[in-house]
Each structure stands twice: as C-alpha cells, then as structure tokens.
Amino acid sequence: MYNILIYSIILMFLLTFLLSLLMFISYKSMKDREKSSPFECGFNPFESSRIPFSSHFFLIAVIFLIFDVELVIIMPVILVMNSLNMTDIYIIMFIFLVILTLGLYHEWYNNMLSWV
Template sequence: MMLVMASTIMTMIMALAMMLLCKMVNKSSIQNREKMSPFECGFNPKKSARTPFSIQFFLLAVLFLIFDIEIAIILPVVITMKLSMTSKWIFTVMLFITLLILGLYHEWKNGMLEWTA
C-alpha cells in the first residue's frame, strides 16, 4: 500500500513539475495583426481564411472516405478466402457488400449524392 501511495505522489510531483516547466518556458508573445493573420507566401491573403464551404461537398467527401475505408476492409477478405470455409466466406462477403449497397441506396434516396449549386 505504501508503494502505491509513493508512486502516486511521485507521479503527481513529476506532472506538476512538468506543467510548471512548460509554463515558465512558454512565453506569451505579443499578438499583433501580422502574427494573427493567415500566411500566404508573405503577401496579404486575397480572401478571408474563414470563408464558408459547401455542405454538399463536405457530405460527398465524407461518403468518399467511408467507401474508401470499406475498400481497405474488403482487400484482406480475399486473402482470408484460402484460410476459411467457402460457405462462411461467401456469406460474410455477400453480407458486407449488401450492407454497402443498402447504405449507398439510402444516401441516394435521401438526395445526399446530388450536387446543388
């Protein structure tokens, strides 16, 4: 019990020492307009860095990432074909592809794949 308490106290002391050291090393710089503005090759930016973007583009990009990850999941399935029973392998692959197709159908029916200007 004494060893646990000593370890806990030492851990807390080390954490506090590191926090204090970081606080002393970190100097708050004077924030002026040049340092707070976005940097574009030394020139003033032509547009605001906080311009809004299209939500449809964001949703399409997220869908692309989801399906891209699904392809990365499908690739090792081919390698496992040699190691597993054929009927279980076919069932698993068909279930996985069916879920992907149903998800794509759902996105299509909700109009998320349509690009509106």
C-alpha cells in the same frame, strides 16, 4: 494496491512536468503574430478566413471516409481466407457489400451525390 497509487502519483507528476515543459517551449510572443495570420501569395487576405464551411463538401468527405473504411474491413478477410471456407467468406462479403450498396442508395436518394 500500493504500487498502483505510487505509479499514479509518479504519472501525475510526469504529466504535469511535460505539460509545463510544452507550455514553456511553445510560448508565442507578439512577434509571432504575423506567422499565425493567413497568407495568400504575398497579399493580405481578400476575405475573412472564418467563412462558413460547405456542408456539401463535408458530406462528400464523410462519403469518402465510408468507402475508405471499407478497405479496412475487407483487408482482414483477405488475410484469413485460408482459415475460413469459401462459403463463409462469400456470405461475409455479400452481407458487407449489401450494407455498402444500401448506404450508397441512401446517399443517392437524398441527393448527397449531386454536384449542382
């Protein structure tokens, strides 16, 4: 118990030191203000850089992430194919693909996939 307290105190001091070092290193002066401003091919920005974000683009990005995560789920199944029998693998993949197909149907039904 005593060791945990000592390690916690040391960790707090270390984190405080690193945070203050980071604040010192990343100090920005008024001269750096131009570097932080938006830049469009040598011209001043034509529009505000704080325009509203397209919700349709956000939905497309979420759909991409869903289909990208499917690879993370499928890859371990491929790696453990030798230890499982084929019927278990087919059942797992079938259930996963049914859930993925239902999600695709839901997105199609709610017109998330139309570009109009």
